[in-house]
Amino acid sequence: MKDTDLKRSMKHRTKIQRLTRLFQSKKAELSAGYQGYHELLGFVDHCQRWGITERGQEKALDGWIDLLERWPFVGGAPTGPLSHQQRQRTRVRDGFVCTMCGRPADEVHHQTSRSNGGRNKPENLTSLCSQCHEKIHQTKSTVNKK
Ligand SMILES: [Zn+2]
Ligand SMILES: [Zn+2]
Structure with missing residues (x-):
């Protein structure tokens, strides 16, 4: 093995x-x-x-590290519709059960x-079953599903 190869490896x-x-x-x-x-x-x-034996793998390695360092922010913007990751992260945190009825x-x-400026932040997100979710939106004056 050459010196440079050794350094690389x-x-x-x-x-x-x-x-x-x-x-x-x-x-x-x-x-x-995470879907991937x-x-x-x-x-x-x-x-x-x-x-790592080839250039493509090296690039992939950097890519995965970058992704994991930013995880779980990947695929999730602070505003706009929830991403799959933001949704899943909330459900994982809440143990996949409804925070109102279990x-x-x-x-x-x-x-x-x-619509009231609520952001896609963990503190602002909660897991609900469909019944409780429906109830919550019915009792609220501002009806804005999800
Ligand atoms: Zn419920
Ligand atoms: Zn809702």
């Missing part, structure tokens, strides 16, 4: 360790809320087994509605 190993650490620390959340989880799992596995929750509700 050292650099990669450090990065792979970083990716693995990030992945492990967010694993539960990722498996529940299996792809990521496969990549981490590949890295640990074979290392039944399984399929829906996510903005406590301060978006």
Whole structure:
């Protein structure tokens, strides 16, 4: 192995360790809320087994690290419709149950509605079952579903 190759593989190993650490620390959340989880799992596995051997993989490694560092902000804007990730993250936090009645929750509700300036922040989001969600919007004067 040449010196430069050695340096490169050292650099990669450090990065792979970083990716693995990030992945492990967010694993539960990722498996529940990230659609690309299996792809990521496969990549981490590949890295640990074979290392990084080509340019494309190196780019992918950087990409995954970047994504995991920003997770769970990926795919979620502070305003506008909720992303899949924001929705899932709320449901994972609430244990997939309705915060009002404890039944399984399929829906996510903005406590301060978006029309009143409510943002897609965890503090403003809560998981509800469809019955409670409907009730909450019926009793509110400002009807603005989700
Ligand atoms: Zn409910
Ligand atoms: Zn709602």
